[in-house]
Amino acid sequence: MTTFILRRLLQTLVVIVILSYVCFGLMTLMPGDPVEMMISANPKISTEDIVRLREFYGLDQPVYKRYLTWVSDITSGDLGYSRTYRIPVTEMMGPSLRATFILSVTSLVFSLLVAIPLGIACALKPNSKLDYTINLFNFAGISLPSFWLGIVLIIIFAVKLGWLPAGGYQTTGMSYPSWWNEVLDKGKYLILPVVSLSIQSIGRFSRFVRSSMLESLRNDFIRTARAKGMSARVVIWRHAFRNALIPLVTIIAISFSSIFSGALITETLFAYPGVGRLIYSSIMGNDFNVAMISFVISVSMVLIMNLVADILYGVVDPRISYK
């Protein structure tokens, strides 16, 4: 097991290095650079300024040299300086990563809490009215574009009903006498983005749970468990659901891997200061340091979560072992 994990971690490192170089190279191929962005915002910048700034930021150097400089900086603990926001990357990314983590985890937990019972209910009564109704909503959820759903939610709950804020992260200038007040205030701002993000996931997860539960319920050991007089609850949760978990673990692991990548559309629509928007603006603004760190985080998360999923297979299914 230890050898397996170490081997996978080593592979992960190699993949990160190769992909980061490819990503770095691709970014340099994009027309325009941070200096171009400055020119478009300031017509008074002179030709001398342009030449000086390109030299200053090392934009006149070949790609491999720039990449090596970047690698040597990050290995020495310096994540660099954001050309767009003019502050060190570490100071900028921390709050955004936290905000996105909260949004994504809340959405994932909420989706699972809703989707698993729905999927099981459908599997227990396949082709029933309940199954058809839930499926209808599942397909609707999967099909609805998130930007449209987000706008509809804002119009209904913020503009028409005035129950929830249209966007933001917290009430600016709000004082929090207790942690509960803070939860209530920030929670209010989370409801619409979480619902907007979750609708699609609920549909997806619920369909997965339904199909894997159906398959699991067809197994002989379920019939045996029932014949032994076990309660329906024990049969469903201890026997059927545990065996239905493997495909679900995969999909949850994949969803978890994107937890720090952000949800660009939702974050933009709800003015949520998450990392998705940050990554987008850093790529568009050729903000290499921010884009590359975001990229490394995303790639690492995908690879690590895949590794976690592989390990979890062994936990949920003792037949799977690692050598």
Place this chain on the structure above:
Amino acid sequence: MKKIGLVTTVLALSLFVGCTKKDATTTAEAPSTTTTTLTNNELKVGISQEFENFNPLIASMMATTYMQRMVNRTLVVIDADGKWVPQLAKQIPTLENGGAKITEKGGKKILTADWEILENAVWGDGKPVICEDFEFAIKVASSPNVGVGEKETYTQVKSMVIDSKNPKKCTFTYDKVKWDFYQLGTLFPLPKHLEEPVFKKFGGQKEGYEKNSIYSKEPTNVGLYNGPYVLTEIQLGDHVTFTPNPKFYGEQAKIKKIIVKLIPNTGTLEANLRSGTIDLISVLGLALDQALAFDKKIKEEKLGYTVLFQPSAVYEHIDLNLDHPALKDIRVRKALHFAINKEDLVNALFEGKQQPALHNITPNDPWYTADSSKIVTYKYSKREADRLLDEAGWKMGTDGIRTKDGKKLSFTLMTTAGNKTRELVQVYLQNQWKQVGVEVNSKNEPARVFFGETTKKRNFDSMALFAWISSPESSPKSTFSSKNIPTAKTGWSGQNYMGWKNAKVDTLLESLDTEFKPEKRVEIIHEVLKAYTDEVPVLPLYYRSDVAVIPTQMKGYKLTGHQFPETNEVEKWTVE
């Protein structure tokens, strides 16, 4: 299962609070988010563009420039009426008032100007704003280790002599003898008493100053600001909070707290306004079509807002590539101009809220002229367009497109992809030109490709539709002078994307820089405009308008239409 659910919920809530606690800023008030009665206690301003660190030397984003004016002031500025006025300075030095002098030393002309800072101008911590703060800013900007965008603004002041008796009085010696020496609207002072130790410690490292500046490390330090407000909270990507600066030298700000909130999606700005998340949409918010639609809703639903439209310094136009064989013929260029019904265009697409353009100088600029004895004007005339094209040898074909020597009169009109307004204009123009037998195809590219490659390297086949923004009384040298035609040899510098060459214009532009008589400058620029409008290297379309949405209770809010935004008079804003 119940236990697991409960534990999960508690964990999620604890995590949620634990992870976000550091971002919470505690203040005395707790305003409601969705229902607010607008008072002078708080005003929430919506913007749709990202902002950055507030160091005035480093910042370059439009949104930061917008907010910078709330907290920092400069010696001079252009007011809402388009005139240069003193701000931190007691008066603007001129040759006439004796404040500026041109002397000769060793056969070389030298320009000096005496500046005096207002006696009561102080930083937020009470330290006076003195000449040394400007001197220090120039020193930082001149450092090769600091990435200042517009360096010339600072380095144009070659040396400074500070009055030994009065630290607020100094004489600037400029590196060039130029008439616009007093236009120091972007030369910000830096609080030397706070920033000098940082610069001494880190100024020797590349980007060391930027990374360690107090503007980065402690942006809420009141000593960094000298404007009517100070920054009390900043969360990049979300909002900035400002409160009045009690030490401000001028009129005290009336609104007790201003929160500038970033709503990146312009489509949801209106919803945020109507739900009370914001109270006002700034000039960096809605697009014109969105503003026009909201204006109608305001009238229909009798909402308590006003949409402001203000002609701006943004000039929307089409650069013609004069290397294109057909466009080398001046008659073809004139015909293309005559074939555009600009009045109809602005009425059909912008409900008349944007003005048709005659040339590159915008109507708020003192140099503007619409006098047809000074410039060549092109009133829409299909007949005249047809006549010029016939004269140039382009004969109408059976398919309705003109041809000459077996070649169709066909152009490619390029612009930025995804810009709805420009795409509409494109379609409109295609239709107008088709009526005179000119085929125009569209080819749009993402803005970064269009500006980063296509226009910069003159890679557009024939037509490039985009906009220039210029400050009043600004020389068009970078776009008109033949020295500024981008080529590989010059590293693609310069913005004369048309490839326009006119020796007389080049000479006039050179003389403009050193002409100190205002009336003479106007004469020079009108001569330039005469050549520009006569030779048609560019097809002027319209002058864009700035838009903002304010509550009807709001007073003192005035859009400027130029690069010094309405926040320059933020202290006058009030809610009645």
